[in-house]
Amino acid sequence: MDTSTQRGRNEGGITPEAADLMRQMHAGQRPAASSPALDELVQAELATYDPHSGVFIATDLASAARIVTRTATAEIASSIARAEQLSALVAELSSMPQPDSGGVLRIDHYEEVTALMAEAVRGAAFVRTAHPIPRPAGRLAGGFERDAEVVRRGSELHVIYLETARTRAPEQDYARKISAIGAKVRTLNPPFERMVLTPTAAFISDTTGDQAGKPALRVTNPGLLAFISSVYDQQWQAARPWMGEAPTRSDGVTERHHFVMRRLLDGRVLKAVALELGVSVSTLYGDLDRLQALSGVSGHFALGAWYAATYGDGGKGELAA
The missing domain is CATH 3.30.870.10 (Endonuclease Chain A)
Known part of the structure; x- marks a missing residue:
């Protein structure tokens, strides 16, 4: 995969194009076999070829969640290991x-x-x-x-x-x-x-x-x-x-966005919030993606901090897992 695709990856480990294609496949659409985004989903184990139907199908949501969580956990562990390595060096040199x-x-x-x-x-x-x-x-x-x-x-x-x-x-x-x-x-x-x-x-x-x-x-x-x-x-x-641009503070932030963020900052998990609202978890992931685009931040940690700084959260600022 080329470096431009790697730079375009989000915190889930896939590009926005691959994420859009994954949503389409879960909605029942058949992807074009020549699509670069499909190649990416297959490499990430988020799509597979079905020999019975002769088409590519999306991995079931539970498996996809485990794959994305496994990838993200490995990346986080690698970053923390690098930071701890330098911290240990600082302590030793001190x-x-x-x-x-x-x-x-x-x-x-x-x-x-x-x-x-x-x-x-x-x-x-x-x-x-x-x-x-x-x-x-x-x-x-x-x-x-x-x-x-x-x-x-x-x-x-x-x-x-x-x-x-x-x-x-x-x-x-x-x-x-x-x-x-x-x-x-x-x-x-x-x-x-x-x-x-x-x-x-x-x-x-x-x-x-x-x-x-x-x-x-x-x-x-x-x-x-x-x-x-x-x-x-x-x-x-x-x-x-x-370059110093401020994140958008309110344009496009809906009442449901506020409800979801406040519940997450109170420690509720996304699945529980989805049940409370009567919507799917994937719908709420879409809401979080939208909020990241509006705020100009990347990742749930930064999104929680942005929301707390913008709207207040009683001293919290970190989203529940």
Whole structure:
């Protein structure tokens, strides 16, 4: 399968075209044997050839759900494993002898981190950053001027934000302005690592708990830099491009959409909500697809966060499975 098809895949592991064809087949329509989307469904075990009728038929819904769940679970497990691998490396390096051993330096003071980071960024051919926690508005304002200088001198700047940054005005404003002068911004669902990466140094910090007084690591060892760079590249490829556009907040959101989202945020499973409404589960999956298209986010985690930020949910923000 070509790379454009892979980029077009949604969180269920198939392209929108294949998802549409699957709905048509479950509605009783016969697909054309030459359809690329049919090839994709067959490869994903979501369609099979029936020798008795001589046509391709859709896998039954229960089997299809198990296949999609299995694929999604494997992808999630792979992402978590990569994040845990780097987290374990950070924990190991944090306990190494100080002040500097093997190209790794633990830094305990924010001012020192800032100074060393500015030194590494100065004149760097590229700067790549990842922010798995929201950035305060005041820090974003100062950060824009520093980041804009990187772009204006001709260096490449890549920035990764949380998927939920699409719903917050400070990040929207930053992404619009920095994209307008040539930087590239993307958004990603957690987990991913907080870092600043240049050709000569990487800065990694822990994002759990209270951030006050948290140490950071400066890594200059070439082998470790190559590893951290590969981790960043994986995060970048998984992220979605963003130029600061705000998600649609209300256009097209129906009363049923609100009902479904509130039930899910209260912890109800989709099947129970479908029974309560007297509709099929596939109908509600269609509603969730529609809401993702309206909001501009991808995935149920981000959709829950977007809905909570837009309409409020009493402090929740994560959809039930």
